[in-house]
Ligand SMILES: Nc1ncnc2c1ncn2[C@@H]1O[C@H](COP(=O)(O)OP(=O)(O)OP(=O)(O)O)[C@@H](O)[C@H]1O
């Protein structure tokens with residue numbers, strides 16, 4: 358009997374928590390609207406107007422299409438920078454993950470250090486990294502590349518560590534027990550076990566980095582982001598729109614491609 | 624002659640004492656099983672032998688070597704002569720049977736050769752022989768994730784055999800197998816100990832299996848040895864003592880007297 362009562366009490370508590378959370382959310386939304394004097398009705402009313410303006414100005418015209426070669430070249434630059442940042446970061450992240458993962462770490466201290474550095478890199482947003490490097494390197498491709506690299510490195514180190522612990526722990530244990538050296542264990546047991554996951558994470562990061570690279574490019578004055586910024590500020594909206602359309606097309610293309618690749622690998 | 628001597632082995636996990644003052648001797652070629660209820664310390668005992676778990680105190684002597692005195696490199700060398708077989712097989716699932724078997728040789732190879740998986744012709748033909756003896760000749764080039772549980776465990780056995788071990792530690796080798804695969808595995812291990820004179824130290828949950836295959840049974844309870852003798856001396860009363868309140872479940876199964 359007591360257990361039934363306990364179960365009921367547990368459910369009542371859970372309902373109370375749900376209700377309280379909802380109330381809190383409502384208060385937060387309302388409160389922040391008031392503080393920022395956010396005007397909901399006029400915001401909603403402005404939607405139709407914004408869309409008709411978009412329809413009128415954001416259709417690429419002949420002038421925009423004439424810019425196509427320039428846009429495509431910048432787009433290629435952005436894609437290449439993203440791929441490069443991902444590949445280099447992945448190589449380093451894999452080494453760090455081997456030092457950091459519970460399964461393969463040579464020493465707990467190394468593991469702690471790796472985790473600290475990785476979480477620092479990961480938790481500072483890429484745009485913030487770009488701003489930091491902007492101060493020291495100025496507006497150039499290196500700045501954007503570095504920012505993407507650092508963010509990717511942080512994220513992948515964490516992802517790879519989890520992958521190693523998940524898919525290689527048991528075979529590593531077996532090879533340790535047989536007296537196999539560290540490097541051989543890594544190459545023979547860890548690498549083949551984690552390869553598909555590692556490739557999948559890298560594809561994911563390439564996608565993410567192309568999106569981030571656009572934003573970072575606005576800051577660093579490079580790549581496709583720079584071109585968008587240029588057209589937008591010179592009120593050449595139809596060319597800016599064309600840039601956006603190209604970005605969307607590339608992102609969709611890359612995502613479709615990497616999904617197809619993923620199906621083959623996994 | 625004792626191949627393995629354990630004296631006053633004690634293991635603490637923080638404040639929890641998993642093994643207390645365990646002493647035992649295993650003769651070369653002997654088939655010894657360790658029984659005891661869940662949490663009694665069976666796995667801890669087995670893993671202290673090859674120092675996959677670091678003992679807190681006590682002596683472990685394998686083949687005349689004081690295991691606890693060894694540094695990293697010498698420990699690796701000593702481990703090459705100790706095979707280990709796991710409940711969940713612990714293979715690399717995405718690699719083929721023969722690749723997994725050859726992993727048993729990595730402890731003998733230079734880092735460079737091992738890393739790139741360069742094996743000598745002797746090693747390869749030895750691996751092929753061992754696989755044939757375990758009835759896996761057909762499966763040689765299959766990926767391990769395509770094998771049944773019983774076949775995976777045979778790959779595990781093959782991997783430990785190419786190590787040319789003097790002792791094989793088995794941590795519940797049949798716990799995740801169906802009865803017929805379990806029997807195949809136990810028969811293979813029995814043959815290995817009898818024909819190749821390889822010592823076997825095995826944790827088991829099934830008392831009837833332990834009685835059928837062992838030269839000697841060790842019963843542990845709460846980290847201490849409460850029985851150490853031939854299977855025929857294992858009476859109902861002692862099983863009850865080893866398993867405590869779990870004994871009722873055990874004794875319903877086929878048991879002595
Ligand atoms: N890594 C660990 N950290 C802390 N406590 C542990 C650890 N490993 C085992 N223990 C504890 O030590 C005791 C003995 O564990 P052990 O795994 O040796 O038992 P076992 O006899 O093998 O049990 P089972 O039959 O369930 O495998 C248990 O109480 C367990 O909870």
Ligand SMILES: [Mg+2]
Pocket residue numbers: 665666667
């Ligand atoms: Mg166990």
